[in-house]
Amino acid sequence: MILKGKNVVITGCLQGIGKSSMEYFASQGANIWACALAPNDGYEDFCKELARNNGVFVKPVYFNLLNNDEIKSAVKSIQSDKLPVEGLVNIAGMAKDALFNMVSMDTLKNIFEINFFSQIYFTQFITKLMLRNGKGSIVFVSSISALDGNVGQLAYSSSKAALIGAMRTMSKELASKGIRVNAVAPGVINTDMNRIVPSEVINDKIKKMDIKRLGEAEEVAKTLAYLISDISDYVTGQVLRIDGGIR
Amino acid sequence: MTNVEKYQNAFCETFELTNSQLVGLKYQGVELWDSVGHMTLIANLEEAFDIMMETDDIIDLSSYEKGMKILKEKYDIEF
Numbered sequence: 001m002i003l004k005g006k007n008v009v010i011t012g013c014l015q016g017i018g019k020s021s022m023e024y025f026a027s028q029g030a031n032i033w034a035c036a037l038a039p040n041d042g043y044e045d046f047c048k049e050l051a052r053n054n055g056v057f058v059k060p061v062y063f064n065l066l067n068n069d070e071i072k073s074a075v076k077s078i079q080s081d082k083l084p085v086e087g088l089v090n091i092a093g094m095a096k097d098a099l100f101n102m103v104s105m106d107t108l109k110n111i112f113e114i115n116f117f118s119q120i121y122f123t124q125f126i127t128k129l130m131l132r133n134g135k136g137s138i139v140f141v142s143s144i145s146a147l148d149g150n151v152g153q154l155a156y157s158s159s160k161a162a163l164i165g166a167m168r169t170m171s172k173e174l175a176s177k178g179i180r181v182n183a184v185a186p187g188v189i190n191t192d193m194n195r196i197v198p199s200e201v202i203n204d205k206i207k208k209m210d211i212k213r214l215g216e217a218e219e220v221a222k223t224l225a226y227l228i229s230d231i232s233d234y235v236t237g238q239v240l241r242i243d244g245g246i247r
Numbered sequence: 248m249t250n251v252e253k254y255q256n257a258f259c260e261t262f263e264l265t266n267s268q269l270v271g272l273k274y275q276g277v278e279l280w281d282s283v284g285h286m287t288l289i290a291n292l293e294e295a296f297d298i299m300m301e302t303d304d305i306i307d308l309s310s311y312e313k314g315m316k317i318l319k320e321k322y323d324i325e326f
Contacts (some may be wrong), residue, residue, distance in 0.1 A: 072299060079299070123301065131290035173283055 002229040007057075009126055011035040011065075011119075012092030014043060016191035017141060020217035021089060021224055022058070026050045028225055031057035034079050035092070037060055048181075055138045065092055065118035067083030075125040085129040087228040090119045090137045091165075095156040095193060108155045115159035118164055127170075127179065135178040139227045140167050141220075142183045144243050160185075164239055169238035180236040182227045187243025189215040210245030249326050250296070254318070257291040258311060274312040298322045 001056055010025065012018035013034040022034055023121055034047055044060055051058040061077055063070035078085065093115045123138060130136030146154045146160035164183055171181040188194055188205045206212055209216070223242050226232055248256075262279040264272070274280055279289070279291050289305050292298075296318065300308075304321055308314045318324040 060296075075299060124302065128286065128290045128293060131287050134293050176283060177287065 001027075001031035001172065002231055003225055005031070006086045006228065007033075007086060008087035008089065008102040009033045009035060009061075009078060010089045010091060010227055011122070012090075012141075013060075014040055016091075016131075016193060017186065017217045017220045017224075018091040019046075021221040022047075022050060022090065024218055024221035024225055025228075026054040026056050026058060026139075028229075029054070029056060030087070030225075030228075033059050033061050033081075034206060035061045035063065035074065037064055037092075041095065041199075057081075061116045065114050065122070067119065067130045068118075071122050072125070073131075075122070078126075079129060085126060085135055086133065086191045087122060088136070089141070089224050089228065090123065090139065092119070093140045093141065093160075095153065097152040097156070098154070100151055100154045103154050106160075109153035112159045112162070112246065115156070116166070118161045123159065123170075127174065128181050131177055132176075136180070137228045137232070138167075138170070138174075138179065138181045139224055140164075140181075140183040141224075142239060144168075144185045144187045144241060144246065147185055147239065147241070148246075168237050175236055180227075180232070182236060183230075183239045184220065184223050184227070185239050185241045185243065186220050187246045188214050188240070189220060189242075190216050205246065209243070209245050210247075213244065215242060215244055253276040254292070254315060254324075254326070257288060257295050261288045261291050269311045272307045276310075292318070296322065296324055298324075317320055 008025055008030045009013055010018060010032055013022050014036045022032055025032055046134060047058045047060050061074045063074040096111055133242050140158040140163045142163050145157035146164055150157055167183045220242050223240055255269060258269055261284060262277050289300055293300060304317050308317055315326055319326055
């Protein structure tokens with residue numbers, strides 16, 4: 001178990017990569033603060049079951065990334081558990097697709113607020129908890145669209161690209177304090193977010209991949225676990241593509 | 248331990264100083280109080296007093312004396 005006894009904060013846990021990460025991290029022995037906007041049907045039972053089945057601590061934490069007071073309350077809740085925070089996986093995010101000239105400034109600001117500003121704000125607080133231990137690993141979930149661009153994803157791709165810039169700066173500033181900071185750039189992953197994409201678009205993407213299929217959320221979760229674990233002790237400031245070799 | 252002692256300890260442990268060196272100490276006044284050291288100081292102060300400091304206060308904490316004033320006025324820490 002590569003995460004045995006590690007205490008990790010994961011955001012965006014309700015579905016997709018976040019939910020798969022919770023499952024995989026718990027299976028690898030991690031204790032989890034499972035952050036989500038609000039509980040949906042069965043979420044708290046899912047957390048309890050995950051904890052029971054894996055013998056780990058799984059605590060649901062709820063907050064809206066658009067509300068700084070809620071973010072602070074969430075950090076206080078995490079802090080109150082008096083456990084050393086050793087990992088942070090920032091998965092929460094949203095996309096709202098539109099062609100460049102059709103993106104309103106309100107949409108752009110809203111996407112940046114959720115995908116970038118709030119994540120940095122939350123990470124500032126969590127980083128301070130990590131500084132107390134002199135050790136930690138932070139991973140941002142970016143996207144290949146941040147690296148390659150993608151038609152119709154100006155707001156999403158630019159906000160995810162901003163995360164990569166922040167990650168690289170943070171990795172330089174925090175390395176001397178024992179904190180590593182990395183990002184992953186998933187490609188086309190089989191999640192609800194991509195189920196609304198027309199099948200011809202998906203099929204066209206698959207044709208451009210070396211591995212001719214969509215990625216699975218668990219495959220992203222495994223890479224996240226690697227970056228949070230001590231196996232990647234000498235890895236910082238990196239963006240790992242998880243995209244089946246898309247070109 | 249008194250609050251003054253907790254406050255002094257946070258500075259001494261973070262910047263490897265003695266109590267006699269604290270009065271008049273300013274940001275970047277010693278080698279270890281750089282931007283990264285500043286975050287470690289904040290982490291140590293937050294842990295010592297069980298508080299979460301606002302970003303504006305973190306930026307504003309520019310000296311030993313200023314920090315004490317901020318903690319007193321904004322976080323109800325009595326010295």
